[in-house]
Amino acid sequence: MDNTAYIYDAIRTPRSKGKKDGSLHEVKPIDLGAGLLNALQDRNQLDTSYVDDVIMGCVTPIGEQGSDVAKMIVQNAGWDESVAGVQLNRFCASGLEAVNTGAQKIASGWENLVVAGGVECMSRVPMGSDGGAWFQDAAFSIDTSVVPQGIGADTIATLDGYSREDVDAFALESQRRASHARDTGYFDCSVIPVKDVNGLVILERDDFIKPDTTMEGLGNLRASFEQMGRMGYDDIVVKKYNTLDRIDHVHTAGNSSGIVDGASAVLIGSERAGKDLGLTPRGRIVAGSILARDPIIMLAAPGPSARKCLQTAHLDVSDIDLWEINEAFASVALRYMRDLDIDPAVTNVNGGAIAMGHPLGATGAMLLSTMLDELERRDLRRGMLSLCVGGGMGISCIIERN
Numbered sequence: 001m002d003n004t005a006y007i008y009d010a011i012r013t014p015r016s017k018g019k020k021d022g023s024l025h026e027v028k029p030i031d032l033g034a035g036l037l038n039a040l041q042d043r044n045q046l047d048t049s050y051v052d053d054v055i056m057g058c059v060t061p062i063g064e065q066g067s068d069v070a071k072m073i074v075q076n077a078g079w080d081e082s083v084a085g086v087q088l089n090r091f092c093a094s095g096l097e098a099v100n101t102g103a104q105k106i107a108s109g110w111e112n113l114v115v116a117g118g119v120e121c122m123s124r125v126p127m128g129s130d131g132g133a134w135f136q137d138a139a140f141s142i143d144t145s146v147v148p149q150g151i152g153a154d155t156i157a158t159l160d161g162y163s164r165e166d167v168d169a170f171a172l173e174s175q176r177r178a179s180h181a182r183d184t185g186y187f188d189c190s191v192i193p194v195k196d197v198n199g200l201v202i203l204e205r206d207d208f209i210k211p212d213t214t215m216e217g218l219g220n221l222r223a224s225f226e227q228m229g230r231m232g233y234d235d236i237v238v239k240k241y242n243t244l245d246r247i248d249h250v251h252t253a254g255n256s257s258g259i260v261d262g263a264s265a266v267l268i269g270s271e272r273a274g275k276d277l278g279l280t281p282r283g284r285i286v287a288g289s290i291l292a293r294d295p296i297i298m299l300a301a302p303g304p305s306a307r308k309c310l311q312t313a314h315l316d317v318s319d320i321d322l323w324e325i326n327e328a329f330a331s332v333a334l335r336y337m338r339d340l341d342i343d344p345a346v347t348n349v350n351g352g353a354i355a356m357g358h359p360l361g362a363t364g365a366m367l368l369s370t371m372l373d374e375l376e377r378r379d380l381r382r383g384m385l386s387l388c389v390g391g392g393m394g395i396s397c398i399i400e401r402n
Contacts (some may be wrong), residue, residue, distance in 0.1 A: 001235070002271055005103035006281035007399065009044055009267040010369035011036055011190050014206045015357045018259040019120030021202040025123040025193060025261070029058075029065045033073035033119045035057070036265040039192040041079070041113065044267065044279060049080035052111035054229025055102050057094025057118030058087050059360035062130040069119065091360070091390035092328065094118050095264055096364025096397055100288035102268045104395075112275040117265035118362035127259065127360065132389070145296050147233040149390065150225035150256065152298040153329035154249045155237050157299075160335060164250040167330035168218040171255035171354045173344075174327060179211035186350055186377065190369040208260050209359040221251050221252035240296055255330040260357025263363035265342035283372055286382070286398040293392045297333045301394025302386040303339025309384065309396035317342065320398070321380035324367045326387040327352035336386065349374060363387065368399060 016023035033056065056070035071085030090097040094319055095118035097183060102116035133140040157167060181187060182205055193204040226249035234247045259299055289309035293301040302325055310316060317340055325336040325348060350370060364387055371383040374376060386396040
């Protein structure tokens, strides 16, 4: 038998506003994750004692998401007591890092079946509440010229010449594509409704999407990071990028990713696992990559990480049928397409985080389920997934249909 990391299933919850008035605010992280594990078990008639490990990304591992939330989710789902669990944090890459790590476990031959994904309940555990040097160590921030991510996104727009109209137009198209995909049923295969303890459905579909978005409405929004820039962050950036005399602050709440709740889970296994359990693979993980670039601008590494991933897989840009770049900010996606010289028509074809939101630790694995469904729907072969990551990192993964 080979050492291929096969994808047997990939699911996610719907995404909803990560505030107290969001639809999923009443749901604990361990319940959100356990619902997906139960769905994997039911959909695949899974003998859970066969699962070696559950790997969950979580960017704010504190409070209800603290400790080893993955193992708590396993126990909450009632899975066999032999199943291990581990929480990992690579900022926004965490969900895809979990997938890549799971694939490595399978490819090494050390394990036969893992679940990889993530959970982030941003309405219950606020972003940044776990602290760390970025937020709490002034000496570190000064010495390393740390700036907020939004300043980095505006810097990319300034360097590349993306106007407010450019980023708003991208955001509008994300809303249009996501609304169409949701309402046409493109997400139905992978989205698992969230239910309460009585089995009643709390949320069945993504409800963060704003289908009535217009260019006029987007244009009326205030720049989110202009005031921060005036506090001295713009000066830090201009000091390094001395060809700039100022930063154009073009990003707003309308063309940046939304704060939402959500979870994801991907069932990854060996050929042996499939034979033992009677599972049919839907695809395979071809290669993954991680690297870092400028930590000040912070968000420019997805393109280079995708090229590294292609190199690892001995593939070219032309070998990829569909591309998915997490829409942390519109300029990140625009830079990605420019770096790789790829067509917007095959990039984020069903919208992205600007429309649907970005549940930090879960997003990377969510992209995989969306991509796999779309490859199947279009009868295409390969997809590339990429995310920008705090600290200047970029992560990518290539999947291929069987």
